Amino acid sequence: MKHLIQLTINSRQYEVAVEPRKTLAELLRNDLGLTGTKIGCSIGDCGACTVLLDGIPVFSCLVLAMEAEGREVLTIEGVADGNLLHPIQRAFVERGAIQCGYCTPGMVLNSLALIRHTPRPTEEQIRRALSGNLCRCTGYQKIIEAVQEAAEMLQAAEGGQ
Amino acid sequence: MSYRVLNSRVPRVDAFDKVTGRAQYTDDLTRPGMLYCAILHSPLAHARIVRIDTSRAAQLKGVKAIITGRDVPDVTFGVSPARYDETILAVDRVRYVGDEVAAVAASDLETALEAVSLIEVEYEELPAVLDGLHAMEPGMPLVHEKYARNLCAEVHWNFGDCDAAAKEADLIRTDTMSSKMQDAAFIEPQAVLAETDGAGRLTMFSSTQAPHYIQRTLAMALKLPLEKVRVVKPAVGGGFGPKASCSTAELVTCMLVLKTGRPVKMTFDREEVFLHSRARHQFFHTMTTGVKKDGTLLFLRHHCILDGGAFASFGIATVYYAGSLLGGPYRLKNMIYDGYRVVTNKPACGAQRGHGAVIARACFETQLDRIAEEIGMDPLELRLKNVMGTGETTCNELYMSSLGMRECLEAVRDASGWRQNRLARRSEATPPLPPPSIEGAEDSGKGGEGKRRGIGVACGFFVSGAGYPIYRSTTHHATVVTKVNELGGSVIVESGAADIGQGSDTVLAMITAEVLGIDVADVKAITGDSDLSVDLGAYSSRTTLMAGHAAKEAAEACRDRILASVAKRLGVEAADLYLEDHRVKSRRGSLDFHSIREEFSREHFGFTDLPADGELTFREAARVAFLDCGTIVGTGSYKPPKLGGSFKGATVGTSPAFGCSAQVAEVEVDLATGEVSVLKVTGAHDCGFAINRTQVEGQMQGSVSMGMGEALMEEVHFDGRGNILNANLAEYKIPTSLDVGQLNAIIVETIEPNGPFGAKEVGEGAIMPTIPAILNAIYDASGVRITELPATPERIILTGKEETE
Numbered sequence: 001m002k003h004l005i006q007l008t009i010n011s012r013q014y015e016v017a018v019e020p021r022k023t024l025a026e027l028l029r030n031d032l033g034l035t036g037t038k039i040g041c042s043i044g045d046c047g048a049c050t051v052l053l054d055g056i057p058v059f060s061c062l063v064l065a066m067e068a069e070g071r072e073v074l075t076i077e078g079v080a081d082g083n084l085l086h087p088i089q090r091a092f093v094e095r096g097a098i099q100c101g102y103c104t105p106g107m108v109l110n111s112l113a114l115i116r117h118t119p120r121p122t123e124e125q126i127r128r129a130l131s132g133n134l135c136r137c138t139g140y141q142k143i144i145e146a147v148q149e150a151a152e153m154l155q156a157a158e159g160g161q
Numbered sequence: 162m163s164y165r166v167l168n169s170r171v172p173r174v175d176a177f178d179k180v181t182g183r184a185q186y187t188d189d190l191t192r193p194g195m196l197y198c199a200i201l202h203s204p205l206a207h208a209r210i211v212r213i214d215t216s217r218a219a220q221l222k223g224v225k226a227i228i229t230g231r232d233v234p235d236v237t238f239g240v241s242p243a244r245y246d247e248t249i250l251a252v253d254r255v256r257y258v259g260d261e262v263a264a265v266a267a268s269d270l271e272t273a274l275e276a277v278s279l280i281e282v283e284y285e286e287l288p289a290v291l292d293g294l295h296a297m298e299p300g301m302p303l304v305h306e307k308y309a310r311n312l313c314a315e316v317h318w319n320f321g322d323c324d325a326a327a328k329e330a331d332l333i334r335t336d337t338m339s340s341k342m343q344d345a346a347f348i349e350p351q352a353v354l355a356e357t358d359g360a361g362r363l364t365m366f367s368s369t370q371a372p373h374y375i376q377r378t379l380a381m382a383l384k385l386p387l388e389k390v391r392v393v394k395p396a397v398g399g400g401f402g403p404k405a406s407c408s409t410a411e412l413v414t415c416m417l418v419l420k421t422g423r424p425v426k427m428t429f430d431r432e433e434v435f436l437h438s439r440a441r442h443q444f445f446h447t448m449t450t451g452v453k454k455d456g457t458l459l460f461l462r463h464h465c466i467l468d469g470g471a472f473a474s475f476g477i478a479t480v481y482y483a484g485s486l487l488g489g490p491y492r493l494k495n496m497i498y499d500g501y502r503v504v505t506n507k508p509a510c511g512a513q514r515g516h517g518a519v520i521a522r523a524c525f526e527t528q529l530d531r532i533a534e535e536i537g538m539d540p541l542e543l544r545l546k547n548v549m550g551t552g553e554t555t556c557n558e559l560y561m562s563s564l565g566m567r568e569c570l571e572a573v574r575d576a577s578g579w580r581q582n583r584l585a586r587r588s589e590a591t592p593p594l595p596p597p598s599i600e601g602a603e604d605s606g607k608g609g610e611g612k613r614r615g616i617g618v619a620c621g622f623f624v625s626g627a628g629y630p631i632y633r634s635t636t637h638h639a640t641v642v643t644k645v646n647e648l649g650g651s652v653i654v655e656s657g658a659a660d661i662g663q664g665s666d667t668v669l670a671m672i673t674a675e676v677l678g679i680d681v682a683d684v685k686a687i688t689g690d691s692d693l694s695v696d697l698g699a700y701s702s703r704t705t706l707m708a709g710h711a712a713k714e715a716a717e718a719c720r721d722r723i724l725a726s727v728a729k730r731l732g733v734e735a736a737d738l739y740l741e742d743h744r745v746k747s748r749r750g751s752l753d754f755h756s757i758r759e760e761f762s763r764e765h766f767g768f769t770d771l772p773a774d775g776e777l778t779f780r781e782a783a784r785v786a787f788l789d790c791g792t793i794v795g796t797g798s799y800k801p802p803k804l805g806g807s808f809k810g811a812t813v814g815t816s817p818a819f820g821c822s823a824q825v826a827e828v829e830v831d832l833a834t835g836e837v838s839v840l841k842v843t844g845a846h847d848c849g850f851a852i853n854r855t856q857v858e859g860q861m862q863g864s865v866s867m868g869m870g871e872a873l874m875e876e877v878h879f880d881g882r883g884n885i886l887n888a889n890l891a892e893y894k895i896p897t898s899l900d901v902g903q904l905n906a907i908i909v910e911t912i913e914p915n916g917p918f919g920a921k922e923v924g925e926g927a928i929m930p931t932i933p934a935i936l937n938a939i940y941d942a943s944g945v946r947i948t949e950l951p952a953t954p955e956r957i958i959l960t961g962k963e964e965t966e
Contacts, residue, residue, distance in 0.1 A: 029189075035182070035188075036181070036183070038186070038398070039188070040350065040398075042431065043889065045890035046348055046890050077181070085181070092176070092180050093176040093177065094172055096170070096173070098180060099662040099663065099859055100347070100397060100398045100399040101178075101184055101398065102349040104179050105182050108180060126898070130897075131899045134895060134897065135898075136401070136863070136866075136867065137662050137863045139862035140896075140897075140898040141862045141903075141904045142855075142862065143898070144898065
């Protein structure tokens, strides 16, 4: 039996009917076509499906869609402003932090939450924050450099205001 | 030579789509009315299928088709024609836990999975072969009747004269190294979406590394004409080797499409990725090496057994590579290799980054470390003494048309502070590991105490594209079609080449932009589609060199057409014209482009940014050429020259060029717990010429990370009945951001004569030194020599304890 839930995704209101067992990842990908959220394992091991739920990074494969009722979800589709990339995305592009790109949406969202919470993260804090997001291509080096650079750019932008 | 585009750090052409979530991977695709496929896997390692009853499953609402081994075409296929041993589904017999017994197409995934659970199979269990080391022994059950003694392939090579060389040796050592079966652990599981059109032509979208080979295999296995099969590769979330094999998901999905006439989709779950495998073999190496007391390498006798699992897959190439890629990068005149690739009742193994050569390299490079210690020589100096250089040929006839091995070694020596580090270490005696104790563990927990640092070095080299295709043919290895639009504003590069994350689309776009004197943003690479061109795929680190050559040639053909048109209009020699910075330029002073400009202006395109009369834009030149001869199309192709010796198996290991790598690893070993932290790896790789510097570094860093995982933590665990115990990414551990240390990548460029603009590989050569550099550093820190991978804390403590006793 389906339940009608309301939630906000990328600042847009949705009303959707979901089975109680449906995960947030499945809702996003299969029902709403928001396929930027990737599934690598479905059991919370790889972090590819990370989204922000009320600003907190969660593995959307481990969250039931019904748990998102009345809450705010940010997926990778909501990070850029049209074609204007968020500074974290820009740093990922320019620093070469992307190879196959399958971990990228989760990495970007987790980095976003980190920088919002810790505007000047140390390398150790970045490594710790991203340790639940597996990447097999990059060795993490350029991802960490990108997050550092984005944090600096955001700090500089704030200082300038 | 200076370039505008090449050798830069221009961002990847697909970065924007990937960072915004717009990039489409196979599992992101849907079709109206598509069906979902699920597979029934064998629960037993080896059994006869007595009976399959699909009647209950067929009655389930929503089930549209069920296929079993009775329905599959009577065809065996595989990778190497001489060893075709696979069928689409198991026919009468299952050969490993996970072997595919039946497949269902249903209106939704839940129904497909439920239907699979309703299929009843009666098995008669057979004795299984689970230990590769003993699979050849008399009396062992056979995995395939066609492989006597379970021997799928063997190699026996004898180069030079090892016996004579042994008489000159001052030191002869025999050492061993074994590893465990691994998983490539790409983050995107294999996914497939297939459909047919009204003419019965099959199109399959797949997370593959090799559209061309998969097209060929599908046609063969499904008994379809090749032209009835099209394979398209959307964005791929990593491959590292296994996705070069045709997967059962690809085969059964297509069968179900043909049976139902509807689109069918299947995505492996993570457990199925492990079960299907085709990843790194388990290796058992024994090496006997002789040297003079001055460190000169004299000979190598090498014996290796590879546990290949249930099918041949890429394993024939694997067993050859395991031997051939020890021919360099050191001068070694005498080499004997005896390699045996056996089949067992486990998931089939195949190619994985550094195909066949990684564990062999680990064995040999750790042995060199032992030799250096015994003869009292610095291990880096020992390597420098023996390295080959450009223009040399190995004993197994691999020609090094460029080889910056010495430069790489010197670069890591200097950048890592090798001498100071090593001297600091030598001034302290390395104590043996203390036996594990609770007190010791507590000490280390307090930080720093009981931990020792060590440093190790290793080298390696790898092919830059296999010299021969996997089927016997004189085919072109890469072809490219490049089109310049009628205003030159967008250039389309069409190719079957497969960008699986390594960045080949960016390389093709950069090469094209460089030749045409335009920006990467003006070029669009459309690739990974068997309809576009023939390209053998992303394996053996071949794409930059081979597809790069073809892209260069195609762009040059476009350039020549355009310049010929301009020259004809102006009555000058085309050879005097060239393209640079969006302009047509002349080598003989300025030209009067007035007449062309006038014609262009009359067409009223509304451009307001045209330069002064003395200059002609690429856009105008492209227009002139279009007006003269229609759409400007250039084609390019690449085929390696005849390579290698005439002995049996001489083709494997050949390549038009070889990349090489040296790395210094610095580790910290907790003597109480055996835990190893990799603090820093300094790597130098000779990629010939870096088309994109950021991407070269990315390949080097990714290689080190994967090698580190294989050195310290990666192991597929089996129970006594052939079940995988850790078929998930929590218990099959790959490095996280907390596990990898600083990865310092140094690019060495030697300008390879056989590479486009001098470029050669970086994707796989860079993993070669990682495992032995880390193992040598562990020894330097702890005095423990690890001969069984991975070097888990438990193994380090137990080995240390054995050595003390």
